Amino acid sequence: MLEIRNLHATINGKEILKGINLTINDGEIHAVMGTNGAGKSTLSNVIVGNPAYEVTEGEIIFNGRNLLEMSTEERANAGIFLSFQHPVEIPGVSMTNFLRAAVNARYKAQGREQLSAGDFLKLMREKRKIVELDNKLTSRSVNEGFSGGEKKRNEIFQMAMLEPTFCILDETDSGLDVDALRIVAEGFNKLRKGETSAIVITHYQRLLDYLKPDIVHILIDGKIIKTGGPELALEIDENGFNNYIQQ
Amino acid sequence: MNNNQYIDLYTQVGETIRSRSCGVMNLHREEARKVLEANGFPSQKVEKYKYTNVEQDFAPDYGIQLSSVGNTRTEFCRQLKDADLDVENYYNKIADNTDSIVALNTMLAVDTLLIHVPRNIHVKYPIQINNVLKGNQDTMTNRRVLIIMEQGAQADIIISDHAVDHQQFLTNQVIEVFCADNSHLNLYEIEETNLMCTRYSNVFIREGRDCSVRHTVLTIFNGHTRNFCRVMMVGENSETILNGCVIADKMQRVDNNTCIEHIVPNCQSKQLYKYVLDDSAVGAFAGLIHVHKDAQKTISEMTNANICATRQARMFTQPMLEIYADDVKCSHGSTVGQLNDQALFYMRQRGISLYEAQLLLKSAFITEVIDTIPLEVLRDRLHLIVDKRMRGELSKCEGCKLC
Numbered sequence: 001m002l003e004i005r006n007l008h009a010t011i012n013g014k015e016i017l018k019g020i021n022l023t024i025n026d027g028e029i030h031a032v033m034g035t036n037g038a039g040k041s042t043l044s045n046v047i048v049g050n051p052a053y054e055v056t057e058g059e060i061i062f063n064g065r066n067l068l069e070m071s072t073e074e075r076a077n078a079g080i081f082l083s084f085q086h087p088v089e090i091p092g093v094s095m096t097n098f099l100r101a102a103v104n105a106r107y108k109a110q111g112r113e114q115l116s117a118g119d120f121l122k123l124m125r126e127k128r129k130i131v132e133l134d135n136k137l138t139s140r141s142v143n144e145g146f147s148g149g150e151k152k153r154n155e156i157f158q159m160a161m162l163e164p165t166f167c168i169l170d171e172t173d174s175g176l177d178v179d180a181l182r183i184v185a186e187g188f189n190k191l192r193k194g195e196t197s198a199i200v201i202t203h204y205q206r207l208l209d210y211l212k213p214d215i216v217h218i219l220i221d222g223k224i225i226k227t228g229g230p231e232l233a234l235e236i237d238e239n240g241f242n243n244y245i246q247q
Numbered sequence: 248m249n250n251n252q253y254i255d256l257y258t259q260v261g262e263t264i265r266s267r268s269c270g271v272m273n274l275h276r277e278e279a280r281k282v283l284e285a286n287g288f289p290s291q292k293v294e295k296y297k298y299t300n301v302e303q304d305f306a307p308d309y310g311i312q313l314s315s316v317g318n319t320r321t322e323f324c325r326q327l328k329d330a331d332l333d334v335e336n337y338y339n340k341i342a343d344n345t346d347s348i349v350a351l352n353t354m355l356a357v358d359t360l361l362i363h364v365p366r367n368i369h370v371k372y373p374i375q376i377n378n379v380l381k382g383n384q385d386t387m388t389n390r391r392v393l394i395i396m397e398q399g400a401q402a403d404i405i406i407s408d409h410a411v412d413h414q415q416f417l418t419n420q421v422i423e424v425f426c427a428d429n430s431h432l433n434l435y436e437i438e439e440t441n442l443m444c445t446r447y448s449n450v451f452i453r454e455g456r457d458c459s460v461r462h463t464v465l466t467i468f469n470g471h472t473r474n475f476c477r478v479m480m481v482g483e484n485s486e487t488i489l490n491g492c493v494i495a496d497k498m499q500r501v502d503n504n505t506c507i508e509h510i511v512p513n514c515q516s517k518q519l520y521k522y523v524l525d526d527s528a529v530g531a532f533a534g535l536i537h538v539h540k541d542a543q544k545t546i547s548e549m550t551n552a553n554i555c556a557t558r559q560a561r562m563f564t565q566p567m568l569e570i571y572a573d574d575v576k577c578s579h580g581s582t583v584g585q586l587n588d589q590a591l592f593y594m595r596q597r598g599i600s601l602y603e604a605q606l607l608l609k610s611a612f613i614t615e616v617i618d619t620i621p622l623e624v625l626r627d628r629l630h631l632i633v634d635k636r637m638r639g640e641l642s643k644c645e646g647c648k649l650c
Contacts, residue, residue: 076598092611102597
């Protein structure tokens with residue numbers, strides 16, 4: 001599904017990613033763990049095409065297409081979804097208008113007929129239940145006045161609306177209490193179809209207990225220094241990154 | 248034409264104007280002519296006209312309107328008799344005739360639209376006045392409006408400007424508003440004309456005790472616009488809200504000037520003006536809160552927030568406070584910025600195109616002003632109009648039967 005080869009990226013001239021290689025097959029969940037500032041969020045931003053980052057070397061192939069030649073919205077409409085570490089508040093833009101524009105864009109890209117207003121609201125109602133998101137929140141401005149937990153639930157709700165094939169969960173567990181974490185993680189599992197792949201960025205084992213990654217990578221100083229099975233996450237949870245930093 | 252040519256014009260047609268007008272209006276013409284003669288048009292060296300080129304705006308050889316539209320010419324005078332109102336106490340009493348543009352209006356206006364809401368009358372439905380600029384030659388109109396709210400009166404008044412023909416139109420408007428004690432007025436001005444229209448508007452409001460006045464001016468589509476609004480708060484426990492929004496692109500220019508005079512204690516005022524400037528549009532805002540010596544316990548705030556969506560768009564903003572009392576709470580603030588990159592990225596990550604995301608953000612920015620409008624039907628309509636305007640679909644006034 002996704003293949004990253006020798007990826008180098010900078011922000012404001014500072015090199016953050018220093019040669020990432022990563023292959024994710026259909027239906028696989030990869031966890032990326034690493035110290036603060038290692039480049040985890042940069043990796044997710046580069047995959048989705050945040051214009052603030054510059055790719056200086058390497059390539060990303062998504063289902064046979066060169067991702068780096070595609071605009072942010074083209075990548076999104078090709079099925080890539082990022083659950084933001086810090087979802088952005090957009091005062092004045094209602095959740096309904098925002099999602100409607102997003103769903104319409106997605107349908108248009110897929111050559112599907114646009115949803116009627118009634119069908120759209122029905123879809124919202126249906127998907128909202130999956131993450132137990134309050135009705136009141138969807139009538140407000142995007143993320144405005146949402147608590148940390150509500151923002152993360154809202155991310156998964158948007159994922160439900162857009163049905164991506166490749167998801168990046170960027171520290172979706174940060175700021176969540178145990179119940180909210182369960183709702184978000186179970187919501188994700190419910191939505192995930194067989195071929196959907198994901199990268200899960202996290203500091204903690206807790207989220208991985210629910211999501212059950214197939215492969216775990218350790219990212220330090222812009223490079224993946226170790227790849228292993230789910231047991232690697234358990235080891236990190238126990239011993240921290242010290243062993244790897246010293247290497 | 249320059250100011251002398253306007254005076255010459257008055258010399259030629261003054262007799263006709265006087266004969267078609269009312270005694271009370273004729274009383275002030277000569278004085279106004281003298282002011283115009285002595286002061287001339289303000290140049291851009293005059294602080295409050297810094298961002299408006301009066302000479303250029305008034306330069307075309309405009310024809311002027313000597314008769315009123317239809318048969319309403321004598322309406323004003325007739326109304327005066329019916330209303331049992333001593334209009335001499337109101338007409339031209341608070342308009343600032345030291346301003347040459349106001350003086351020009353006083354000198355040339357043929358008729359006055361009088362809206363008189365008698366004591367304790369609550370006007371149930373909003374009053375809408377549509378000004379439609381029409382004609383086959385370049386025309387200047389001097390529009391005069393007098394709004395008298397008697398004690399305990401309440402009204403919503405919507406004044407909208409439209410243009411049907413593609414001629415150069417210059418509207419020079421003066422509105423005087425008198426709000427007696429405990430009266431409540433919502434005055435909306437909506438400008439939806441075209442690139443060839445120039446508008447000068449001078450609004451003067453005097454507010455008594457326990458009043459609330461809300462003046463909202465929305466520049467949706469225009470050529471060149473200069474709006475001025477002065478509020479004199481002469482009675483205690485009153486509230487003034489001045490709001491405005493501007494959507495401008497291409498070569499449009501919009502200049503909003505406000506002045507709130509807090510003369511007595513215990514009053515509140517609030518101002519919110521927001522601009523979205525695209526292409527090579529130029530915006531200006533100058534707001535003044537003037538708190539007089541005795542106006543203790545004044546609460547006043549002024550906000551002007553602006554977006555320049557391109558590098559060519561320009562915004563000049565000047566929020567001002569003059570405070571001579573020592574127990575007041577006043578704030579003023581101004582921002583000029585670009586669309587939020589993070590919000591744009593967030594929306595694009597959800598598949599929304601850059602163009603659409605920008606539209607959503609620009610509309611959202613303006614929404615804050617529109618959402619302050621208490622009149623629900625108007626609010627909904629304006630949301631629609633703003634959305635269409637942003638998409639460039641507003642080629643004619645929405646739903647107007649005349650166009």
